[in-house]
Amino acid sequence: MEGRIWLFFQFLGHDPMVQLVVHTIISAVLAIAVAKLATRNLQIVPNGCQNVMEATVSGILYIGKDVASEEIARKYLALAGSLAIFIFMGNFIGIIPGFESPTGNVNLTLTLALIVFLYYHYEGIKAQGLGHYIAHFAGPVKWLAPLMFPVEILSHFSRIISLAFRLFGNIKGDDLFLLVLLMLAPYVFPLAGYALLTFSAFLQAFVFMVLTYVYLYGAVTGQEEAL
Template sequence: MEGVFTFFGALNHSHGFIFTTHVLLTAILALLLAKMATKSLKLVPTGTQNIMEAYLQGIIAMGRDVIGETNAKKYLPLVATIGIIVFIANVLGIIPGFESPTGNINMTLTLALIVFIYYNFEGIRRHGVVHYFAHFMGPVKWLAPLMFPIEIVSHISRIISLSFRLFGNIKGDDLFLWVLLMLAPWIVPLPAFLLLTFSAILQAFIFMILTYVYLAGAVLLEEEAL
């Protein structure tokens, strides 16, 4: 946001530079977190390893009812990585002097495109091009000319839904915090920080669960047809 102080903005006022550096910072923090969790693996986990194992088990439990345990574990690397990246990016904006990369449509759109391309690729790889796109035509053949374009538009709209939902919520949170800090910069904003932290976790959860839902729709065609 223009007019808001950031540490990287002190080096270069270009918004492209500020956005890029915060994206890189998010990636570095995610890598450091993974390194801390795996540098000294123990049979009985402690510290960061314990937190990360609980996080991964939670994601598997979340995906189990959506896509089955086997597929939940198979797609765990993608979903867990997205969750960590989105969470760290969201939280950065809560820390004074930093900016949320997810408050920029370029990042949320990129994440949405990754999910969109990947789940379609998995659907084609699992079922073949013909079978996968035949699913877009619906169960009634004579409705296929109507259903196919509707399904195409529906799938493309998922890109907009994923990207704008995350972007809009985080941008709104950043603006809310900015105004609150301008009006009352000391004790009053403390409850807001807790609320925004919960929002950061919630938005990461929503992005992960939707990723599982879209993957389920692409790879579980037989179950869906029953």
């Protein structure tokens, strides 16, 4: 929410890119801090932050196994889990007055989408070989290949737009919703609105993580129908 007069980091200037970098760093530091706190004193019977993080990792693995396979879920847990936690932190800090959601800026969401796009193609080429990976874009019917190939290429590039603008649009909308709430009732803590925004922060991180697994599964196995 550019232009908010109560931004904590206003002394750094009003440049949206400066604010984006600052809040992106804060989100990354929060994600790392939570991970460090959860693993600082590991116990057989988890409690506190370790318990929350183990439940989070178990949930990510469960979803990964459901949309892909157990092998892929575990192999790409680091990527999918890191994205999910970082995106949630980026979504969540925008709920706190004085902070902005870096995920409400299309520059960050586009960067995250490009990371997923490039990585799943890399993994697909590594798993299937360059020739076989490119060939699967032509589809199973050879005489339809001239039609299917450009359609598949456009379909894959559209995933960048889908990932980037879905996250950006939803979080930007949440930021504007929060701004309206705080303008209408600045001295009243709008619990219902904050609960809704927290759920949305979780939901958008969840969707991005699921799509990351789906795209990786399709690239590595060549089963585009799973997408």
